Amino acid sequence: MSYSKPKFEEKYGNFINGKFAAPVGGEYFENSSPIDNSLIAKYARSQKEDVNNAVAAANAAKDAWGKTSAAERAALLNKVADIIEANLEEFALVETCDNGKAIRETLNADIPLSIDHWRYFAAVIRAEEGSATELDVNTLSMNIKEPLGVVAQIIPWNFPLLMLSWKLPPALAAGNCVILKPAEQTPSTATLLMEKIADVFPPGVINIIHGFGPEAGKPLASHSGVNKVAFTGETTTGQLIMQYASKNLNPVTMELGGKSPNIFFNSVMDEDDAFLDKAIEGAVLFAFNQGEVCTCPSRILVQEEIYDKFMEKVVARTKAINQTNPYDINCMMGAQASNDQYEKILSYIKIGKEEGAKVLAGGDVCKLEGELANGYYIQPTILEGHNKMRVFQEEIFGPVVAVTKFKDEAEALEIANDTLYGLGAGVWTRDAHQLYQIPRAIKAGRVWVNCYHAYPAHAPFGGYKKSGFGRENHLMMMNHYRQTKNMLISYDKNKLGFF
């Protein structure tokens, strides 16, 4: 079964104060599909004035929204989930068109997970309670969670609707109003969502601003009318956003990527069974979403006794990846999101080869025919080398994995932790002791044990080291969007006696 490119309007504005608004300067930018480089539509090229309007709308809405009951907010979040679910196929198709990823992923991962995140945060705010402690017989300390007010969120292009759904629901559930800026490569599903849910929230609660980083992102991140900035992206922009936030003394959360090790111990091959099959798939998950995942398992570490046999299976499984039209349900890996991304990945494959890495699979562009010849396709690539090579140290953000072998647990950990980043890691073993001890010794915020690339809404996700700080998903995410009001109440009628 194959789908085809969905229909779009000629151009789309921002979503400010409950309705679509043309950009103040009247300028738009063209957004094209990486599948075939064809035009999708034009989107607002916002400037500072548009950001000001969105921030003003959010500030005007925040008091009333912050006072809504948890029950009201939960009902609205659930409504959004229901609307996305009722239009799942349409969202999946638009996402595939805009980002280039295979339709089987958007139908089965991106959109269903997005729906679940809205439902999760609708649920937790109903179950959650504040706290009260009797400090002594006459003194009560009461902790009440209050929203921060207005939150700015800047999200990436690799999972456009899912990243929106990681960021918006907890901020809204906590009682904040939001200005969200989608990446300029992928503005489409955020726009589609606003079309579908335009009337769900009071005006000003959700505002979407499109445009370029230097023109719209920077004024948003540095705006004094914003109380918090949440960012997912790379390190230099992360540092800049923290600088701007420091001027406003605003809290920030940062999710800045990784170079995640995926470690396979000897015992993985003790049996030729379903678990071995799962482990091989676990290694090949580097190609999931064309490798454009912050937690891409982009370093495979295999214990030396099983190295040859295990990698033989991984290479065979990688070569079986079907690269075809991303709208085709049988397509297993789609297009890279943009031309500059495509060029960057190729430059990494080149430096990898130059540094002496051996190409075990792929290593080149993938030429598809017809209109797809204009798209950005790269073969899933396995490079064998050592951990000091740049392809082992830098986030390529493409379907390129670097593989090496290790002797024992100590060497596995040494290699795993020899990286600037600490976002994700995978550990695969049948040994009960390794199952616990190895993950504990890895300096990363999420360690998948005998699995990989699972992102349930109720498991916290975030980085160690230069991968950033703060957590997403899970109830604990709410606390990044709130502050604590402590009410210290005395029931004692008597004075202190000092004056």
Place this chain on the structure above:
Amino acid sequence: MKYERVAITDEAIKIVEELKAKYGELIFHQSGGCCDGSAPMLFEKEDMYLDDSDILLGQLVGVNYYMNQDQFEYWKHTHLTVDVTEGRGSSFSLEIPLGVRFIIHSRILTEKENKVLNNL
């Protein structure tokens, strides 16, 4: 002979000059991490706070090229050439509204370069 860690292509020079005329003094900072990471970012000189942890790799058409010390440790055996390609990176880098994106091409330093630049 003078050895350099960074170079720039003629196409990229044109873009840098265009942006210099518009914004004044600029710097390059090499990013790392996800999405648009591992790409050079071009900012106004005063925009980014720099300190001793930012290594100056060289100067390209009057624009200093910096990289964080931690990252430099993993990159210092390679030579970088700034180029420009059609594209739409999302970051605060100043060339993005022009519909182009800086990228780098890398090569391994020669033995002689390594000796001079890295004291190896």
